[in-house]
Amino acid sequence: xxxxxxxATASALxxxxxxxxxxxxxxxxxxxxTLRPGEILGLIGPNGAGKTTLINVLTGFQVPDHGSVAxxxxxLLPLKPHQRSRLGLxxxxxxxxxxxxxxxxxxxxxGAMATGMARGAGRAWAMEVxxxxxxxxxxxxxxxxxxxxxxxxxxxxxxxxMKPKFLLMDEPAAGLNDAEAExxxxxxxxxxxxxxCGVLLIEHRMPLVFRLCHRIQxxxxxxxxxxxxxxxxxxxxxxxxxxxxxxxx
Amino acid sequence: xxxxxxxxxxxxxxxxxxxxxxxxxxxxxxxFFPPALQRTVTQAMIMLVVVTGLYTFCGNSGVxxxxxxxxxxxxxxxxxxxxxxxxxxxxxxxxxxxxEQIQLPVSVxxxxxxxxxxxxxxxxxxxxxxxxxxxxxxxTFAMLVIVYVVALNWQAVTGGRQALVGLPRTTGLWxxxxxxxxxxxxxxxxxxxxxxxxxxxxxxxxxxAAATGIDLERERLIAFVVSAMIVAAxxxxxxxxxxxxxxxxxxxxxxxxxxxxxxxxxxxxxTGACAGVALVSVVSEVFRSIERxxxxxxxxxxxxPGLQEIVxxxxxxxILLLRPHGLAGDWELTxxxxxxx
Numbered sequence: 001x002x003x004x005x006x007x008a009t010a011s012a013l014x015x016x017x018x019x020x021x022x023x024x025x026x027x028x029x030x031x032x033x034t035l036r037p038g039e040i041l042g043l044i045g046p047n048g049a050g051k052t053t054l055i056n057v058l059t060g061f062q063v064p065d066h067g068s069v070a071x072x073x074x075x076l077l078p079l080k081p082h083q084r085s086r087l088g089l090x091x092x093x094x095x096x097x098x099x100x101x102x103x104x105x106x107x108x109x110x111g112a113m114a115t116g117m118a119r120g121a122g123r124a125w126a127m128e129v130x131x132x133x134x135x136x137x138x139x140x141x142x143x144x145x146x147x148x149x150x151x152x153x154x155x156x157x158x159x160x161x162m163k164p165k166f167l168l169m170d171e172p173a174a175g176l177n178d179a180e181a182e183x184x185x186x187x188x189x190x191x192x193x194x195x196x197c198g199v200l201l202i203e204h205r206m207p208l209v210f211r212l213c214h215r216i217q218x219x220x221x222x223x224x225x226x227x228x229x230x231x232x233x234x235x236x237x238x239x240x241x242x243x244x245x246x247x248x249x
Numbered sequence: 250x251x252x253x254x255x256x257x258x259x260x261x262x263x264x265x266x267x268x269x270x271x272x273x274x275x276x277x278x279x280x281f282f283p284p285a286l287q288r289t290v291t292q293a294m295i296m297l298v299v300v301t302g303l304y305t306f307c308g309n310s311g312v313x314x315x316x317x318x319x320x321x322x323x324x325x326x327x328x329x330x331x332x333x334x335x336x337x338x339x340x341x342x343x344x345x346x347x348x349e350q351i352q353l354p355v356s357v358x359x360x361x362x363x364x365x366x367x368x369x370x371x372x373x374x375x376x377x378x379x380x381x382x383x384x385x386x387x388x389t390f391a392m393l394v395i396v397y398v399v400a401l402n403w404q405a406v407t408g409g410r411q412a413l414v415g416l417p418r419t420t421g422l423w424x425x426x427x428x429x430x431x432x433x434x435x436x437x438x439x440x441x442x443x444x445x446x447x448x449x450x451x452x453x454x455x456x457x458a459a460a461t462g463i464d465l466e467r468e469r470l471i472a473f474v475v476s477a478m479i480v481a482a483x484x485x486x487x488x489x490x491x492x493x494x495x496x497x498x499x500x501x502x503x504x505x506x507x508x509x510x511x512x513x514x515x516x517x518x519x520t521g522a523c524a525g526v527a528l529v530s531v532v533s534e535v536f537r538s539i540e541r542x543x544x545x546x547x548x549x550x551x552x553x554p555g556l557q558e559i560v561x562x563x564x565x566x567x568i569l570l571l572r573p574h575g576l577a578g579d580w581e582l583t584x585x586x587x588x589x590x
Binding site for chain 1: 463
């Protein structure tokens with residue numbers, strides 16, 4: 001309602017002043033981040049910059065030493081991971097973490113169950129999501145028998161089936177070939193357009209990030225060094241020096 | 250809308266139905282067996298109830314329990330106390346008067362005993378399910394030891410070191426079959442629920458399960474209570490099969506045998522649970538008769554006692570080495586060409 005610039009909007013995922021220390025090492029150093037519905041925010045930075053740690057803080061797998069995390073104005077810190085995901089804060093994993101011994105359909109059904117759907121409706125919805133990701137004919141296959149690219153899509157389908165309000169994707173294109181990465185780009189854009197969902201995208205493929213994201217936040221040594229539109233980030237000197245280097249973007 | 254042409258996961262109820270039909274055939278054939286062999290088949294049916302209960306928790310959660318036989322004991326003793334003649338209880342036990350005077354038919358005492366075991370499982374599980382990793386199986390083992398020691402020493406209620414006798418022997422071949430089939434259907438129904446799916450997800454990855462909105466402790470607790478009640482039903486059946494209760498009956502031997510059945514058959518599959526019970530029962534019976542000895546040309550040849558246990562242990566070892574997911578693995582008996590709605 002009061003979604004004016006600079007004012008904390010009620011409808012957003014908000015991180016303020018988060019600090020995480022790992023045995024004396026500062027993994028995250030006073031990070032602020034805002035993700036709005038319908039927005040794709042890229043989170044980039046060299047390995048060890050604290051990107052995955054930040055996702056862990058958001059989803060409850062890592063307790064921060066300082067700072068706050070709120071979803072649509074609700075303080076998330078007292079909530080456990082499974083409670084946060086039921087509120088619509090959904091993540092995917094760098095290494096997918098599928099339910100390997102279960103079928104593709106069961107994986108996605110599990111996501112549908114998190115929305116509170118009945119068993120039958122959940123199954124129909126899971127089939128629909130599998131279809132959207134081009135996996136309909138793989139529904140009855142055990143996930144550990146699928147090729148890597150399809151396993152990754154099952155991981156994304158599981159997240160999409162949860163009808164996320166905010167989706168945190170940890171390197172969804174890692175290990176995919178160019179055609180699959182292209183496909184992924186279409187899928188992510190589709191999720192945002194359709195569900196008014198906000199996406200936080202951690203990715204090392206810069207062309208993908210710069211094409212897909214509305215804003216990009218750059219981390220280094222656990223701190224934000226730049227935040228802006230893709231054009232602004234491309235022009236940012238510190239970013240070029242720290243991360244993009246000679247890479248053509 | 251799901252596309253009708255898509256092959257979809259099997260329906261556990263079909264599996265339960267097919268397995269129950271096989272049991273029906275086995276029971277019908279066993280009806281023509283001599284009484285001793287009939288008793289063996291009946292006992293196998295009772296073991297199937299217990300193993301089905303174990304499967305419901307261990308198979309879906311991937312967490313071993315070494316303590317479920319304690320729920321058999323709780324079920325058996327509860328039903329014993331409720332069904333033995335008041336006069337006998339007065340002599341053997343030292344119960345409160347109201348409990349001493351109660352005498353219920355097994356059809357009433359059994360369900361009461363199962364509910365009581367479920368209540369115990371709920372209270373114990375509320376604490377146990379907070380444990381992670383190896384701590385949980387160890388805690389279940391501790392529970393088995395505690396229940397055993399209590400049963401062995403609580404003279405007033407269990408008869409202590411003396412056998413509690415005089416239970417109505419109501420468990421026959423067909424009762425055994427009926428409850429084996431019922432156990433299979435209860436397990437299959439649980440498998441079909443969202444709770445069954447959620448627990449299997451947590452078996453594959455606890456972290457991904459939490460990220461998928463699954464409350465690990467709650468799902469494990471639900472399965473723990475359901476499985477404890479199925480196992481307790483097995484305990485009630487076994488008590489009224491033997492007609493006597495001793496603490497030693499429900500301890501390490503039975504724990505070993507039932508876990509062997511589950512692991513050999515394949516703890517991730519209901520079909521596997523049945524296969525394990527069948528194989529272990531047959532092997533046990535064969536080697537028990539060899540131990541008893543048979544006559545060959547006028548001389549009696551008998552194997553040394555204990556051979557049966559050693560053979561079972563060897564089978565378990567071979568399975569663990571060569572087929573760690575058991576004979577069945579993930580495979581389930583199912584109707585050909587059928588798919589679920």
